[in-house]
Amino acid sequence: MAGLELLSDQGDRVDGRKDGELRKIQARMGVFAQADGSAYVEQGNTKALAVVYGPHEIRGSRAKTLHDRAVVNCQYSMATFSTGERKRRPHGDRTSTEMTLHLKQTFEAAILTQLYPRSQVDIYVEILQADGGNYCTCVNAATLAVIDTGIPMRDYVCASSAGFIEDTPLADLSYVEESAGGTSLVFSAVTQV
Numbered sequence: 001m002a003g004l005e006l007l008s009d010q011g012d013r014v015d016g017r018k019d020g021e022l023r024k025i026q027a028r029m030g031v032f033a034q035a036d037g038s039a040y041v042e043q044g045n046t047k048a049l050a051v052v053y054g055p056h057e058i059r060g061s062r063a064k065t066l067h068d069r070a071v072v073n074c075q076y077s078m079a080t081f082s083t084g085e086r087k088r089r090p091h092g093d094r095t096s097t098e099m100t101l102h103l104k105q106t107f108e109a110a111i112l113t114q115l116y117p118r119s120q121v122d123i124y125v126e127i128l129q130a131d132g133g134n135y136c137t138c139v140n141a142a143t144l145a146v147i148d149t150g151i152p153m154r155d156y157v158c159a160s161s162a163g164f165i166e167d168t169p170l171a172d173l174s175y176v177e178e179s180a181g182g183t184s185l186v187f188s189a190v191t192q193v
Helices: 094-110 134-149
Strands: 025-029 037-043 046-057 071-078 119-129 156-165 168-171 184-191
Touching: 025 134, 037 134, 046 134, 071 094, 071 134, 094 119, 094 134, 094 156, 119 134, 134 156, 134 184
Parallel strands: 071 119
Antiparallel strands: 025 037, 037 046, 046 119, 156 168, 156 184
């Protein structure tokens, strides 16, 4: 990012935060009445909506039925208006497929699927506005939506990111900081309740 100063001489970031400071987080649960559970999360300017349906009987092909646990079905997508660039396909591209797989793996490990044999839990997450930390915001929104449904989990899943800009470690990267080309790490942690 030529010409853009990501850290001031005082150590402030572009959005005014200190190096270890998180973006402002706002969350609401139960925002979508038609779903079994839903949540809306804002982390800085990144906004995500998550809805959960289930557990319910498996729809479609019975071939994917697991007799000892529930199937967790996830879908990640970005609204066409979520970035400055208009996307033709809000899901189905490589990034969306990878994010969907990561969400599925995360929530298969977190949800007590053995309590719901021969059933399915559907988790849909949509990025409404993207400003970095998309996966983290999705995990946090999906966790709240699963909690809203009342589906038991081993523990809550929380996600955040970290990275280096000019040899300075930063927490909770924005889009500008992610795009700077420095080293970054996204992590999900299970919290004990």
